[in-house]
Amino acid sequence: xxxxxxxxxxxxxxxxxxxxxxxxxxxxxxxxxxxxxxxxxxxxxxxxxxxxxxxxxxxxxxxxxxxxxxxxxxxxxxxxxxxxxxxxxxxxxxxxxxxxxxxxxxxxxxxxxxxxxxxxxxxxxxxxxxxxxxxxxxxxxxxxxxxxxxxxxxxxxxxxxxxxxxxxxxxxxxxxxxxxxxxxxxxxxxxxxxxxxxxxxxxxxxxxxxxxxxxxxxxxxxxxxxxxxxxxxxxxxxxxxxxxxxxxxxxxxxxxxxxxxxxxxxxxxxxxxxxxxxxxxxxxxxxxxxxxxxxxxxxxxxxxxxxxxxxxxxxxxxxxxxxxxxxxxxxxxxxxxxxxxxxxxxxxxxxxxxxxxxxx
Amino acid sequence: xxxxxxxxxxxxxxxxxxxxxxxxxxxxxxxxxxxxxxxxxxxxxxxxxxxxxxxxxxxxxxxxxxxxxxxxxxxxxxxxxxxxxxxxxxxxxxxxxxxxxxxxxxxxxxxxxxxxxxxxxxxxxxxxxxxxxxxxxxxxxxxxxxxxxxxxxxxxxxxxxxxxxxxxxxxxxxxxxxxxxxxxxxxxxxxxxxxxxxxxxxxxxxxxxxxxxxxxxxxxxxxxxxxxxxxxxxxxxxxxxxxxxxxxxxxxxxxxxxxxxxxxxxxxxxxxxxxxxxxxxxxxxxxxxxxxxxxxxxxxxxxxxxxxxxxxxxxxxxxxxxxxxxxxxxxxxxxxxxxxxxxxxxxxxxxxxxxxxxxx
Ligand SMILES: NC(=O)c1ccc[n+]([C@@H]2O[C@H](COP(=O)([O-])OP(=O)(O)OC[C@H]3O[C@@H](n4cnc5c(N)ncnc54)[C@H](OP(=O)(O)O)[C@@H]3O)[C@@H](O)[C@H]2O)c1
Ligand SMILES: NC(=O)c1ccc[n+]([C@@H]2O[C@H](COP(=O)([O-])OP(=O)(O)OC[C@H]3O[C@@H](n4cnc5c(N)ncnc54)[C@H](OP(=O)(O)O)[C@@H]3O)[C@@H](O)[C@H]2O)c1
Numbered sequence: 001x002x003x004x005x006x007x008x009x010x011x012x013x014x015x016x017x018x019x020x021x022x023x024x025x026x027x028x029x030x031x032x033x034x035x036x037x038x039x040x041x042x043x044x045x046x047x048x049x050x051x052x053x054x055x056x057x058x059x060x061x062x063x064x065x066x067x068x069x070x071x072x073x074x075x076x077x078x079x080x081x082x083x084x085x086x087x088x089x090x091x092x093x094x095x096x097x098x099x100x101x102x103x104x105x106x107x108x109x110x111x112x113x114x115x116x117x118x119x120x121x122x123x124x125x126x127x128x129x130x131x132x133x134x135x136x137x138x139x140x141x142x143x144x145x146x147x148x149x150x151x152x153x154x155x156x157x158x159x160x161x162x163x164x165x166x167x168x169x170x171x172x173x174x175x176x177x178x179x180x181x182x183x184x185x186x187x188x189x190x191x192x193x194x195x196x197x198x199x200x201x202x203x204x205x206x207x208x209x210x211x212x213x214x215x216x217x218x219x220x221x222x223x224x225x226x227x228x229x230x231x232x233x234x235x236x237x238x239x240x241x242x243x244x245x246x247x248x249x250x251x252x253x254x255x256x257x258x259x260x261x262x263x264x265x266x267x268x269x270x271x272x273x274x275x276x277x278x279x280x281x282x283x284x285x286x287x288x289x290x291x292x293x294x295x296x297x298x299x300x301x302x303x304x305x306x307x308x309x310x311x312x313x314x315x316x317x318x319x320x321x322x323x324x325x326x327x328x329x330x331x332x333x334x335x336x337x338x339x340x341x342x343x344x345x346x347x348x349x350x351x352x353x354x355x356x357x358x359x360x
Numbered sequence: 361x362x363x364x365x366x367x368x369x370x371x372x373x374x375x376x377x378x379x380x381x382x383x384x385x386x387x388x389x390x391x392x393x394x395x396x397x398x399x400x401x402x403x404x405x406x407x408x409x410x411x412x413x414x415x416x417x418x419x420x421x422x423x424x425x426x427x428x429x430x431x432x433x434x435x436x437x438x439x440x441x442x443x444x445x446x447x448x449x450x451x452x453x454x455x456x457x458x459x460x461x462x463x464x465x466x467x468x469x470x471x472x473x474x475x476x477x478x479x480x481x482x483x484x485x486x487x488x489x490x491x492x493x494x495x496x497x498x499x500x501x502x503x504x505x506x507x508x509x510x511x512x513x514x515x516x517x518x519x520x521x522x523x524x525x526x527x528x529x530x531x532x533x534x535x536x537x538x539x540x541x542x543x544x545x546x547x548x549x550x551x552x553x554x555x556x557x558x559x560x561x562x563x564x565x566x567x568x569x570x571x572x573x574x575x576x577x578x579x580x581x582x583x584x585x586x587x588x589x590x591x592x593x594x595x596x597x598x599x600x601x602x603x604x605x606x607x608x609x610x611x612x613x614x615x616x617x618x619x620x621x622x623x624x625x626x627x628x629x630x631x632x633x634x635x636x637x638x639x640x641x642x643x644x645x646x647x648x649x650x651x652x653x654x655x656x657x658x659x660x661x662x663x664x665x666x667x668x669x670x671x672x673x674x675x676x677x678x679x680x681x682x683x684x685x686x687x688x689x690x691x692x693x694x695x696x697x698x699x700x701x702x703x704x705x706x707x708x709x710x711x712x713x714x715x716x717x718x719x720x
């Protein structure tokens with residue numbers, strides 16, 4: 001990584017964006033210039049990066065002149081509008097929004113799982129949904145070694161999955177509730193949605209909007225993204241997966257109960273051993289000493305934590321595990337910066353093939 | 361219900377006990393005398409019942425002289441010690457603790473499911489675990505109509521499942537956290553356990569102690585109690601069930617994602633219609649209008665709420681639903697008082713057969 005790069009962070013002031021600045025600072029990437037881009041609301045705001053104080057600018061197409069790598073997390077519509085402009089100007093974009101994820105010309109990357117797909121980009125690489133990333137990091141070692149047939153997942157997702165505004169709403173509501181003041185909900189379950197419900201001291205079995213099949217968009221994302229990442233096809237029938245996504249009143253980190261069936265018949269110890277050696281995974285699994293992953297303990301880490309590994313007592317080849325990761329780091333900023341590192345390692349920063357296929 | 365009864369509530373000052381007093385007050389049961397029993401700590405405390413002010417007494421064996429019905433929720437050890445004394449004195453006991461639940465001579469009752477078993481008591485009837493009750497109320501109509509083969513459940517259980525002390529700990533920790541003060545945990549995950557972890561703004565994938573097979577006692581309870589209630593045998597192989605139980609930072613009400621497979625192939629609409637007509641169930645399921653059960657809305661109700669009913673898109677005969685109920689009411693006090701009403705309706709209060717089989 002001796003070459004140095006001009007990097008732009010689009011959405012730099014957001015929940016993911018601020019972590020992106022930190023993750024980039026901690027990475028091995030040589031940054032000759034960093035541009036911090038956000039909306040007009042944030043212009044002039046100062047943010048620190050490797051000892052410098054940088055000023056946030058409003059994002060325009062020309063913000064991307066001379067930029068090599070864009071890390072984007074300013075929402076789907078902003079990516080839709082600005083990333084083609086960045087690609088046109090020769091940048092490679094790593095996008096945190098869901099906008100391009102299902103595009104056949106856009107690799108959807110979790111480095112621990114499908115790093116080999118990075119080379120196939122046409123200027124845009126998509127970062128998967130936060131709840132998908134931690135699940136595939138934890139399950140891929142099982143898939144590779146024992147074959148994976150089916151996944152049934154229930155999520156316990158933090159308010160931070162809805163950005164800074166989600167975290168603030170949780171704290172604001174919790175304070176009001178504890179002071180016996182009226183709780184007013186403005187953001188969750190879906191920003192800009194018709195109805196808002198409290199998240200403090202409550203559970204919301206809705207993340208993102210509902211589809212016609214009564215699944216939420218978040219649940220559909222987990223299904224199709226997992227298939228695209230693990231099987232190379234968002235509609236693959238090779239691996240079955242179904243999901244229920246629930247928002248819980250914690251600020252950061254997503255928990256997941258993952259039930260899965262395999263082709264072979266490993267013991268739960270076999271699975272635990274396999275995971276202990278797996279990249280990006282930290283096993284915390286010692287029930288007799290009450291050791292298991294907890295959101296409060298994983299905040300700030302770029303790893304995926306796994307515990308409560310055990311066999312279904314009545315079904316051969318069926319297992320449980322409990323997975324937790326920081327949704328803003330491994331679920332977003334950390335994974336994006338890891339992709340940038342791989343892109344550089346593979347010498348693929350400027351190798352974007354004609355981007356025409358992407359935007360035609 | 362023209363006859364009137366002497367009732368004792370053992371553990372009257374607790375999270376469940378206080379609801380027991382309220383549920384009894386709201387029931388049709390004629391109470392000629394109510395005895396409120398707790399530990400020596402609560403002696404002299406006043407509690408209201410149907411317009412009277414009653415004084416809490418310390419529970420001793422002789423507290424049960426002349427008592428017809430005991431509603432017990434003072435912990436397993438207290439039930440173990442005092443219920444035999446109550447039975448000896450001719451009372452029928454409805455026990456909320458887990459102490460007698462697996463005893464072959466003790467019916468484990470959820471009136472919506474197995475009311476016909478009440479008659480088989482020998483002085484003690486057990487009230488199931490809170491997370492089991494709401495699940496079987498929601499699943500039994502499906503089992504009866506379409507056949508039930510397998511259940512995979514993940515719970516989202518409130519701090520109130522650990523009693524008054526659990527609720528207090530949640531609020532105390534949340535206040536400290538929001539004021540940037542140190543959070544000190546003393547109760548959860550298991551009162552008297554070796555290690556305590558924060559529940560405020562956190563998730564704990566441990567409820568009750570761990571068994572040797574790495575399941576928690578709570579998970580095992582859900583498995584064996586469901587089999588005993590639905591199939592009449594705690595080890596039945598007719599119905600497969602597996603569970604992961606997680607404590608979440610809400611004060612009252614338990615949520616559950618319930619995945620189940622059936623023998624027949626109903627549509628999700630069929631299941632919704634069946635549940636709409638089912639006793640004790642309230643269907644709240646209109647995704648397009650963001651209608652689904654939420655803990656904040658079910659607190660205080662004695663029903664079981666079901667929403668998010670939908671088919672697994674890749675597995676025939678497999679479905680999801682989201683179940684929520686007030687763990688202190690339908691999960692405990694409400695179900696117990698409902699059992700008392702049935703006991704009276706069936707004329708089975710004094711018909712306890714020789715209790716010898718129970719305590720030999
Ligand atoms: N939170 C997660 O767990 C997570 C995980 C994976 C992916 N994502 C995705 O990442 C994106 C951002 O999420 P977040 O949680 O970081 O949200 P956030 O906290 O609300 O931050 C949004 C960021 O976008 C900027 N922005 C908004 N409108 C803009 C515009 N018109 N032009 C330029 N910048 C604009 C905001 O700038 P201002 O400060 O100026 O408003 C802010 O920097 C979303 O698409 C989300 O789905 C989030
Ligand atoms: N919470 C739930 O969701 C739930 C649901 C189903 C079943 N249960 C079961 O019900 C029982 C009570 O639960 P809870 O949540 O109500 O607990 P809790 O709030 O801690 O209340 C415990 C009650 O037991 C009394 N008690 C304690 N030690 C006693 C003693 N030595 N002699 C007489 N009374 C004594 C307490 O009296 P003092 O006030 O004097 O200490 C209090 O009234 C437990 O076995 C629990 O597993 C709970």
